Amino acid sequence: MREITLPESGSKRKLFDAAQQLFADKGFEAVSVRDITQLANINVAAVNYHFGSRDALLGMVMMRYLVPINEERLARLETVERKWSGKAVPLEEIIDAFVRPLATQARKSDLSERLFYKLAGRIFAEQGEGMPARIEDQLQQIIERFTRSFAKALPTVAMEELVWRIHFLAGGMIHLLTHQDIIHRLSNGASGTPTMEATLSRFIRYAAAGLREGTEPAEPAPKGPQATFDF
Amino acid sequence: MREITLPESGSKRKLFDAAQQLFADKGFEAVSVRDITQLANINVAAVNYHFGSRDALLGMVMMRYLVPINEERLARLETVERKWSGKAVPLEEIIDAFVRPLATQARKSDLSERLFYKLAGRIFAEQGEGMPARIEDQLQQIIERFTRSFAKALPTVAMEELVWRIHFLAGGMIHLLTHQDIIHRLSNGASGTPTMEATLSRFIRYAAAGLREGTEPAEPAPKGPQATFDF
DNA sequence: CGACGATTGAATCGTGCGTTTGACATCGGC
């Protein structure tokens, strides 16, 4: 797991700060080296001097945020699993370990919360579309680890079903990160302006219910139209 | 609602076909006019001659798929609401009206199913990031209409809560569309290779449970960690 | 001070982009 170290000041740091800000705001493709150097008030050549290439800088920005988020996810997951030592971990706590690090890392970062979430969302959203290998490795590792934990918590859900449900969960989280601001406009403000903490709690509850669907003996069988389920 | 008409053959049609294929496969930003004309084996100038600009062609491709999907969504929603005439519509049927048109329109389109879903996913995913106004209008209209219907079906869920849950639902659907192929690699094949119909049914069930969370009197109260819910 | 590696700066490279131009072909209607 590559360490990302940065000087506390100097033009390299200024470039990195400008880059992460712009990447978060406009998207990875939409930001040019000249945009970055202009915002940082530094000569164009500096990006290639300090980082080697635009792509290397981009990869560095991604790892800078992806790594701590994923480390905290794994740490939290191990904490709750240890807490329930062998017994089935409540779904909500697994999902919490998956999404809560977004909020805690956002507070730690030097980006504004809004930009941090956008940046994180973009990183997760663009998985598999020509991303560097080490970015994809990060995600693969996390998915595997959490899938194992979910499988233990939901022993009656078929693996194939579970994989898809985790996929739906991830999609909801990514959409939440990337489109947090848009939902306001689209809902005419009916979404309110909750903190991310509150929204994550909503999300955990929603996703837990979806993952758990069909495993509660008390629950009446829902009837979808042409929906045929295989368990 | 703008009509999108195309000749059945000729270079204009060839360009459009090449464009939609490439946009679906590589993404809207990653495809150049030269890529399109090269695939269609037609001179570069033809794009601007027939469509006015690259952006106009892009908008045409988007509307071409967005409009029929949304029309079918609204038609299906009205059908189920009429069927239940005033009574509460089962959640699953509303969600079905929202997602099922993707599969039916995919079958009608001249794109391969895989590319159709990718294209649709990209259109929905990039909402609000500098999209043309008439694309955003399309989505706003759909969201409003379905939110009203969901609100009737879930009278005990607070509006603010509901808006977020619909947001989570949309995110899951978009992720499903855009990353359908990636999930295979990430899950080491544990996802199987179900048809989109089957996956949509899974999704409906997952999303319905999430939307309904907290409204089933039989359901035991879930306990999340620092999760504080406001109802 | 002087030397030397690290850093900066202006200018420039080659490339690919969306778009435009103007010459040329095709063809139905008077």
Place this chain on the structure above:
DNA sequence: GCCGATGTCAAACGCACGATTCAATCGTCG
């Protein structure tokens, strides 16, 4: 048989991009 409308084509335009060059400057240590 000519005309204008409709397409097609090679070529070029102006621009922005990532990257590179090379001289100038800085900071530090002998």
